[in-house]
Amino acid sequence: MLVLTRRKGESIVIDVEEGIEITVLEASPGAVRLGIRAPRSIDVWRKEVILQVKDANKAAAAASPGDAKKLGEILGARRSKDKDKTAD
């Protein structure tokens, strides 16, 4: 891993042509606030969040249609119940 020291207000450029730039906006003990400038085609994520989403998508693929059908009926019934409530 490349390690660089930056002060508040200083930046790192990852690709001059692509225009990816990360700026230290604030630094306090235990937390750093970063500003990120990148083309729209580049995804920027908080790592722990994107890993969770990735895992959740992969786990979603394990669902069985039979289970989903049953659950769907329960959820559907709940929805019509809610609708009845609004109708009251």
Next chain:
Amino acid sequence: MTIRVQTLLAGELDVEEKDLFFFPRGLPGFPGFHRWILAGDDEDVIKWLVPVDCGALALPVVPPELVDPAYDANLPGSVLEELGAGSKDEVVLLAVLNLPRGNALKGTANLLAPVVMAPKTRRGRQVVLSDDRYGVKVPLVPEGKDDL
């Protein structure tokens, strides 16, 4: 043009090209699949996102309002622009479900990262919201309400 997809879910499906949704980025976890369809019976609340290039895969989805009636995703303007949608009214949101096998009542929905699709432009992407109110694993059936 019709594409024949061998799905695990519904056997052989003939998919019209106009019914495809194009996900330029794929989905997190499935970056290589760009062409998806929304499959499922009309009467079923739970539908399935299936990549036409891998019919063995199917992700169950529901409208997020079904899980949280007050669901209100604040989509960044850049996302709408990317999908070619003029406003939020021109996109459809879906929450991906996790259904443990044989125990679907313990299922959860990903409300933090809805799949956003624009029916008009046929483009889609999964969006991670910056919103503390929503999680990746929101219970579908609240604890103690299994008798519904």
